[in-house]
Amino acid sequence: MNERESAAVMETLAQAFQTDPALSWILPDAEHRARALRSLFRVLVPADARAGCVLRSDDDEAAALWRAPGHADSGMLEFLRNVIPLVATFGTALPRGLKVQAGIDAHRPKGRFWYLHYVGVRPEHQGKGHGGRIVRAQTAVADREGLPCWLETATPDNVPLYERLGFVTQVEWDVAGGGPHFWGMMRPPSEER
Numbered sequence: 001m002n003e004r005e006s007a008a009v010m011e012t013l014a015q016a017f018q019t020d021p022a023l024s025w026i027l028p029d030a031e032h033r034a035r036a037l038r039s040l041f042r043v044l045v046p047a048d049a050r051a052g053c054v055l056r057s058d059d060d061e062a063a064a065l066w067r068a069p070g071h072a073d074s075g076m077l078e079f080l081r082n083v084i085p086l087v088a089t090f091g092t093a094l095p096r097g098l099k100v101q102a103g104i105d106a107h108r109p110k111g112r113f114w115y116l117h118y119v120g121v122r123p124e125h126q127g128k129g130h131g132g133r134i135v136r137a138q139t140a141v142a143d144r145e146g147l148p149c150w151l152e153t154a155t156p157d158n159v160p161l162y163e164r165l166g167f168v169t170q171v172e173w174d175v176a177g178g179g180p181h182f183w184g185m186m187r188p189p190s191e192e193r
Contacts, residue, residue: 008060010041016120022154039089061125072115116151149187154180
């Protein structure tokens with residue numbers, strides 16, 4: 001992925017997650033959240049590219065960050081590499097961010113699976129099937145490998161969308177301290193899809 005494509009993925013995801021319940025709880029001020037999301041994805045896109053793959057639609061309407069089997073947890077080296085940019089991104093909101101991450105880490109299963117870390121569609125293109133197409137591109141790879149896929153969402157409207165893509169809710173939880181509700185969903189591999 002070249003620099004322009006990487007920048008487009010970062011912008012697509014920053015726009016897509018502007019109203020995400022978890023990120024809105026972590027960063028309640030919309031203007032600060034818009035800036036912080038751009039900084040966040042400047043960290044996450046290259047990290048997830050190293051740990052798995054980054055997918056983007058041709059017109060940059062949609063993008064997805066996937067972490068390869070065995071790489072769902074970022075690990076200490078990645079944490080140390082990113083700690084300063086993440087502190088700068090979240091500032092005083094970092095404790096809320098850590099609560100969300102702790103909930104995700106506590107409920108993510110062990111084992112080998114493709115982890116859909118982030119998928120988003122630019123707001124003006126939502127509801128047109130772009131997100132489903134970009135998710136199916138990688139779930140097809142997982143099917144060929146005989147591996148399941150895992151994701152978390154804090155957006156209630158996303159649950160039926162993911163169900164149509166073959167994901168099944170495995171666990172639900174609320175982030176400690178009044179945080180958002182999450183669904184953890186697994187998609188088993190299938191030769192028929």
